[in-house]
Amino acid sequence: MNKVHVIVNPCSARGRTGKHWETIKAAIRSHFREFKYIFTEKPRQATEITRDLLRDGFDLLIGVGGDGTLNEISSGYLHAVTGQAINREAAVGIIPSGTGSDFIRFMKVPGDFEKSAAHIKNSGNRRIDMGCIRYDGPVGANQPKTQYFINVADFGLGAEVIRRISAIQSTRRGPLTYYRGLLSTMMSYRSKKVQLTLDDGRRLQGEYMIGAVANGRIFGGGMVIAPRAEPDDGVFDLVLIEPMKRLEILANSRLLYSGAIDRHPKVLILKARQVRVESPDEVHIEYDGEIGATLPAEFTVVAKALNLRI
Secondary structure (H helix, E strand, O other): OOOEEEEEOOOOHHHHHHHOHHHHHHHHHOOOOOOEEEEOOOOOHHHHHHHHHHHOOOOEEEEEEOHHHHHHHHHHOEOOOOOOEOOOOOEEEEEEOOOOOHHHHHOOOOOOHHHHHHHHHHOOEEEEEEEEEEEOOOOOOOOOOEEEEOOEEEEEHHHHHHHHHOOOOHHHOOOOHHHHHHHHHOOOOOOEEEEEEEOOOOEEEEEEOEEEEEOOOEEOOOEEOOOOOOOOOOOEEEEEEOOOOHHHHHHHHHHHHHOOHHHOOOEEEEEEOEEEEEOOOOOEEEEOOEEEEEOOEEEEEEEEEEEEEO
């Protein structure tokens, strides 16, 4: 029998998670007779909580929140220094309660509290990959040198959108926040020059509007940036989108939502286990909807890193 601990982000879903906690707790208790729980109080706290719980012998950690909560718990599954799993047999589950749940939906986790709790109880474990970002040299005072992601990291326009919408209070963000941010950001955004080195020695140099390093398929509130990505195949889908004019972006945004972006002639998708990206420009990075540091950086697959209860 699993030793179960629930990690709750009460601020997720624009604060509704905290308000609905008694309902969520009852749904969990209908499938797990014994569990403990804790509320997070600040960003990134779930990562350290996860590491402590794994060291204390808990072997099923259930997050309540969105993709950000899942990212924090998944990051804590790995040792901060070695990057190795603290307990490879432990599993992570998620009860969706967040505005940003692209990876959660991609993994077909039920949105209903009761059904998602039953899903965790009755499903087996699936070992999936994670991504690791390593930055060159010192980063900002509040930025770690290494960051992990479970879904998508990107550099360029997507990161600028996240930087812009991060100024919006979480209680005011909705499912269309990213798309509105995209529309406003692209009015002044200019594509960046980058140099990429892939693990097989391939080198690319060009000007790109978006560069996405994808473990999952969907980001930005439903945009299918990597239609053929698989989270357990040991490789990233590297998506590079060449510069487009504003009207061209709008005209082709439907391809992002329909999963057909790979058909566009300005979109290049490559497979790689490791990607190093450099630029003479200041280019920001985002990962799983969180603000990262800036290029240069190296993105590496951590194969079969996480036991996801799915």
